[in-house]
Amino acid sequence: MIHFVGAGPGAEDLITIRGAKLLEQADVVVYAGSLVNPAHLTRTKAGCAVYNSASMSLEQVMEVMLPAARAGKEVVRLHTGDPSIYGAIREQMDILEAHGVTYDVCPGVSSFCGAAAALRAEYTLPDVSQTVILSRMAGRTPVPERESIRALAAHGSTMVLFLSAGMLGKLAEELIAGGYAPETPAAIVYKATWPEEKVFRTTIAGLEQTAQENGIRQTALITVGGFLGGQYERSKLYDPSFAHGCREADT
Numbered sequence: 001m002i003h004f005v006g007a008g009p010g011a012e013d014l015i016t017i018r019g020a021k022l023l024e025q026a027d028v029v030v031y032a033g034s035l036v037n038p039a040h041l042t043r044t045k046a047g048c049a050v051y052n053s054a055s056m057s058l059e060q061v062m063e064v065m066l067p068a069a070r071a072g073k074e075v076v077r078l079h080t081g082d083p084s085i086y087g088a089i090r091e092q093m094d095i096l097e098a099h100g101v102t103y104d105v106c107p108g109v110s111s112f113c114g115a116a117a118a119l120r121a122e123y124t125l126p127d128v129s130q131t132v133i134l135s136r137m138a139g140r141t142p143v144p145e146r147e148s149i150r151a152l153a154a155h156g157s158t159m160v161l162f163l164s165a166g167m168l169g170k171l172a173e174e175l176i177a178g179g180y181a182p183e184t185p186a187a188i189v190y191k192a193t194w195p196e197e198k199v200f201r202t203t204i205a206g207l208e209q210t211a212q213e214n215g216i217r218q219t220a221l222i223t224v225g226g227f228l229g230g231q232y233e234r235s236k237l238y239d240p241s242f243a244h245g246c247r248e249a250d251t
């Protein structure tokens, strides 16, 4: 059996209980070494074979996982954050399907949630934005044109950008071309929830300089939007004059 497990954003205790148990039981672990906190590996039992996939191709990962699964071993494929976000798990699952190997997925806390915690922010504020767009700049992996930053920025929603910390000048240009004002609040969250976490609050216009001054090039998320500002409406849910299924309105 192969388990795709989300390791969470970094902190050792932000893996799920299920994910931690799967690691404890694993005979083989293949972890995404570029971003998974190696401290998670201390949960593995003696004799567990551990592979860092950072230097491996998809084929090499399969050469490790397929025979292990066929031999009845418990295999954990450990991905950073939640495996469904830029995890490259679909291509692995399709190969396992083709070989008739069973697998399941254990979700994890995505880094975009870790970043909100680091910012002590709420992405969905009434009267500001009720939508979170998770996206990235096109890099070596292309992004469909209809999902260009410029096109997505036109919504004025909360945006969280992955895999883009090395191209902040271009990112800011695209956000502004899409309709955000240059002074829109923005933040860079580096290594959210890791001991070395850093938070930089700036504006869209200030993103590139802020990153340069602080030496941030990777392992960072960029968050953008009015949710980082001071203006919003109170929620209806906790408004005394608002009745709902669990509470009567104060008169």
Ligand code: SAH
Binding pocket: 009, 010, 035, 079, 080, 081, 082, 083, 084, 085, 086, 087, 109, 110, 111, 112, 114, 115, 161, 162, 163, 164, 165, 189, 190, 191, 192, 193, 194, 218, 219, 220, 221
């Ligand atoms: N599956 C992961 C994302 C993998 S893509 C998740 O759910 O979080 C890798 C990108 O995620 C990095 O380039 C960076 O933009 C972001 N990232 C991952 N962990 C991070 C962290 N702890 N803090 C800030 N950004 C992080």
